[in-house]
Structure formats: structure tokens, C-alpha cells
Amino acid sequence: MQDALSQTFQALADPTRRAILARLSKGEASVGELAEPFLNEMSLPAVTKHLKVLENAGLVLKGRNAQFRPCQLNGDGLRVAANWMEQYRVFWEESFDRLEAYLKTVAAPSRPKPRIESKKPKGKSHGRKK
Amino acid sequence: MQDALSQTFQALADPTRRAILARLSKGEASVGELAEPFLNEMSLPAVTKHLKVLENAGLVLKGRNAQFRPCQLNGDGLRVAANWMEQYRVFWEESFDRLEAYLKTVAAPSRPKPRIESKKPKGKSHGRKK
């Protein structure tokens, strides 16, 4: 995994790591605190490894306080990834417009009244629930 | 790779695949056209695989026209990833503010007057040379 951007996206491509980031978005936490919700599913060293991935990706900063390693979000990695994404904004917005327009044509004429909310109108998901 | 979001970030975590997306942002292209810039570095089947990853991640749509498979960007995957990132905007903007503020303290006092416009004033090495 050569470049920084690949490293950052790679780090984001794991649900455990994203959960750790979500936790950190609510405030600083030690390794043990971060690990706690996962200890049924995996060991502490596994979490340590995830944290190292996040740290190397510029997504987490780790400090030290006695035997604790307080972690916090690092905006740098997030910003780099977001900046890259930004160049494609026009594409995702345009396809969202198409989706919206489509939904309008489906929902429109006389409001067919969704009888039962069971059949999804199409597409693997992305369906606005109501 | 269970969930869609992980799949999408995983797909973005490769420079070849990002280059393919960049190419597609300039317009539709066939597999062969997409592969062409990489054929020194890798084989055609390798590119086919990358395209499948992008397709499965909801980042590319593949059609058919005779023996060609015209590809185009799929905004869906991009939108999903961007939406996820959005929740962290405050963090990357805040850390950017810190960076800006810091640069201001370094650059500030009497406007040192950029003598010659040769050395690029930035660079990934955030480190002030000199």
C-alpha cells in the first residue's frame, strides 16, 4: 500500500475501524475503552492493530498518559480523503438528481397511494423508505 | 468484505482503480480504452478485475455495445462514501483551521515579501524547510 490516499481509504474499508472512528468522534478514549465494545468479537491485540492502521493512515492521533494511550480523531486523513472525493461531487449529485427525478415520475400523477409498504420500487436498495 | 461501505472504500484504496475513475470522469470508455494506459504495468485481465471491483462497489456501470463493454462512472457508490464522510466534516475543517492558524503565526509579522517565485511554497512535507 504505497501512497497515503490508498492507505487512508484502506483504513476506512473496515467496519471495526469505522466504528472506532465513530466512537472517537464523541471524544478522546484510551485503547482499552475503544476496545471494550469489540472484546466479544476479537482480542485486544486485534484492536491495537486496527488502531495502528488508523494511526498510519492519519486518521487517529495517539498520545500517552501514564500507562494509557489516549486516542483522538486526526482530521488530516479525513480531509485528504474528503478532498479527493470532492472532485467527483458533480457525479454523485447528478446521479442523485436522476434518482429524485425518477422517484418523482413514479410517485407523481395522482398519488397512487402506496397500499402496502412491501415491494421495493426497484434497485438494490437506495430506496427512500417513505 | 461484508457491507457496501467497506466494499466501496476498499475499491477506492488502489491507485489503478482511482486512475480508472479519473479517466471515466472525463467520459465513457471501453475496457480496452481504460486499460490502455496501464498495459505497460499490467495485463488486460488485471484491469478487468479492477473493473469488476469498481462495479461491485457501485462506482462503475458497465454496458454492452457489440463486443465492447462501455463503462461509465456510477454516482451511487461515490454518494454513499461521501455521505459517510460528511459526518466528519467538522473534524477535518477544525484541524484545517488549526493548520491555517499555525501557518499564520509562522508567516505573519512583516510580510517577508516573496522574493523569487521559484520554490513552491507548499509541498506534502508540511515541514518548513528553511
Place this chain on the structure above:
DNA sequence: TGAGTAATTAACCTATCGGTTAAATATAGA
């Protein structure tokens, strides 16, 4: 100093990733 807590490192295992070459499939057109 020695016991207890927090976290990391080492060594190992398996599955997946990104690549290969060779063969197969899909389509057009003479």
C-alpha cells in the same frame, strides 16, 4: 521492589488481493 493494569510485540495461521498466463466466450464481418 514487586504486584497489578494497560498496551504492544512476536510468531503464527488462513483467506483474500492483485497479479500472471492460457483458454474460453462474445460479437462483427468477409
Place this chain on the structure above:
DNA sequence: TCTATATTTAACCGATAGGTTAATTACTCA
């Protein structure tokens, strides 16, 4: 039908990702 072009599939391979357990390091505090 035969040939040429575009693309995919199959089978394989080495490296790495993500997990494990056991051992080690880093601290605090009595």
C-alpha cells in the same frame, strides 16, 4: 463458416490483511 477483435474466466502464485495466543514492555503504587 472462418477470422479477427474485445473481454472474461480459470487456475495458479506470492504478499498482505486480519485474526489468534503467548510473551514482553511500560507504567503506577503500596
